[in-house]
Amino acid sequence: MHSPSPQRHRPLAPAPSPAVPTEFAMAFTSTPRGARLARLFVSHCLNAWGHPYDGRVNETLTLITAELCANAVTHGRVPGRDFHVRLAAEREGERLRLEVSDTRAERRPVLVSPAETDxxxxxxxxxxxxxxxxxxxxxxxxxxxxxxxxxxxxxxxxVG
Known part of the structure; x- marks a missing residue:
């Protein structure tokens, strides 16, 4: 009887993974509805990047998005001009950067002290x-x- 010759196995190359986007950018109408949509899109993007809706990163950055977009709509609104949101993963996803841009250069945000509650x-x-x-x-x-x-x-x- 002839024993079969051992087969040589070559390691399989890992299947190419689809590229995980590292940036989300979109324009939104300078309205409360636009601000809500921006918050929802950022939350959805974070979930797709592996930060679940109920996780710390998603909840925190979604709340920051809500505040910055509300400010853009309330204080940075120019009729007929949109505001822009950009979310980027930096340092291979270790840091996330959110940017909210509007067209009102003269209205810079001012941080009030906690004592000024009125x-x-x-x-x-x-x-x-x-x-x-x-x-x-x-x-x-x-x-x-x-x-x-x-x-x-x-x-x-x-995570893709």
Whole structure:
């Protein structure tokens, strides 16, 4: 009897994984509805990147998005102009950066002190300050206006 010759197995190459996007950017109407849609899109994107809806990263960045978009609609609105949202994964997904841009350059956000509780606005930025690892304001790239950004440590890389 002839014993079969041993087959040589070559290791299989891993199946190519679809590229996980590392950026989400979209324009929204400068209305309360636009602000709600931006918040929902950011939350959905984070979920797709492996940060579940009920997880710390998704809940935190969604709340920051809600505050910054509400500010863009309330204080940065120019009739007929949209606001823009950009969410980017940096450092291989370890850090997430949210940017909300509007066309009102002269209306920069002002952080009020917690003692000024009777002020009409500014308390949302106290929340952003408490939740984000860092935040700030820059001139808007490529146009008039400003960009308010916040960054957050994600705690783990992107998952497709």
């Amino acid at each position: 002020t009409e606005s500014g308390r949302g930025l106290l929340l952003v300050t408490a939740l984000a690892d860092d935040w700030g304001v820059t001139d808007r790239r490529g146009g008039p206006g400003k960009t308010v950004w916040a960054s957050l440590r994600a705690g783990r890389p992107l």
